[in-house]
Amino acid sequence: MKACGVSTAEKEVVLLELPEPSSPKPGQILVAVEAAGVGPWDELEIDASWDVGLRPPAALGVEGAGKVLAVGAGVTGFAVGDRVLAHEAPLPGGSGFWAERILINAEHAATCPPGLDAVHAAALPVNGLTALQALEKLNLSRGQRLLITNGGGGTGALAVQLAAVNGIEVTATASAAAAERLLGLGATEVVDYHDPNWSTTVRGGFDAALIIAAGTADAALLLVRDGGQLCSLTSDAPPEERGITSWDLYIEPNGAQLVQLAEQAAAGTLKLAPEPLPLSEGPAAFTQVVAGRAGGKKIVLIPA
Numbered sequence: 001m002k003a004c005g006v007s008t009a010e011k012e013v014v015l016l017e018l019p020e021p022s023s024p025k026p027g028q029i030l031v032a033v034e035a036a037g038v039g040p041w042d043e044l045e046i047d048a049s050w051d052v053g054l055r056p057p058a059a060l061g062v063e064g065a066g067k068v069l070a071v072g073a074g075v076t077g078f079a080v081g082d083r084v085l086a087h088e089a090p091l092p093g094g095s096g097f098w099a100e101r102i103l104i105n106a107e108h109a110a111t112c113p114p115g116l117d118a119v120h121a122a123a124l125p126v127n128g129l130t131a132l133q134a135l136e137k138l139n140l141s142r143g144q145r146l147l148i149t150n151g152g153g154g155t156g157a158l159a160v161q162l163a164a165v166n167g168i169e170v171t172a173t174a175s176a177a178a179a180e181r182l183l184g185l186g187a188t189e190v191v192d193y194h195d196p197n198w199s200t201t202v203r204g205g206f207d208a209a210l211i212i213a214a215g216t217a218d219a220a221l222l223l224v225r226d227g228g229q230l231c232s233l234t235s236d237a238p239p240e241e242r243g244i245t246s247w248d249l250y251i252e253p254n255g256a257q258l259v260q261l262a263e264q265a266a267a268g269t270l271k272l273a274p275e276p277l278p279l280s281e282g283p284a285a286f287t288q289v290v291a292g293r294a295g296g297k298k299i300v301l302i303p304a
Contacts, residue, residue, distance in 0.1 A: 159210055
């Protein structure tokens, strides 16, 4: 089958021909991939900074959407022909979503609701689950204030929306070009991160900070009130001070949470900005995303 990933001999992302996945074992489903998300985290799969069980030669990718081709013993929530989306890590088949077919654990999948096409579904899992899990951990109440760094990226834009719909006042750092979009998504204030003194231009006293841009945690910590919270998605949470709780958060697959996100996306209350590209452009797409040149859009690969 056609795929995009890494071979045994080198870590360069290339187009591949891989053998078909094995039949699903108990608790697993075999999915015909219709679309697969690309993110900066995919670089971590290559150098094993994020061990997802990749067994090269193998496809990259830990999120996607498609149709169920076969179900393993004990699977009751899905049937052949169902449309699903999922974030999967570790990968039970040793190979990822940037391929025509993939094996995943059924418990990590969610049914695609009517009205959610494969491209939008594939753009949702990692960014959506990361944003939702971070906000659930922060557990802010209506009227509280949240600072989000890199609000213009895939995770940041979803975090802005999920927070705003719950009445949380969001200040986001982003490029000036993204300001209008983020204000439309519910942000109260958008600060241009290109300004080296951005942290001095906003009113402090935030109840919490969500760090999505590497290198911004220390500046954000100064803006959090005593006894507040800081959650870093970039593995650089600073030491706790002034009673501020500070921690790093790492995404976990969660089928139930993905159902919730998919329903919101299908209803149009959670807006996504995917850019579909053919699988043949996978190597170039990977380079673009890792270099941070996706322009706020979520690149999605189409195997067909």
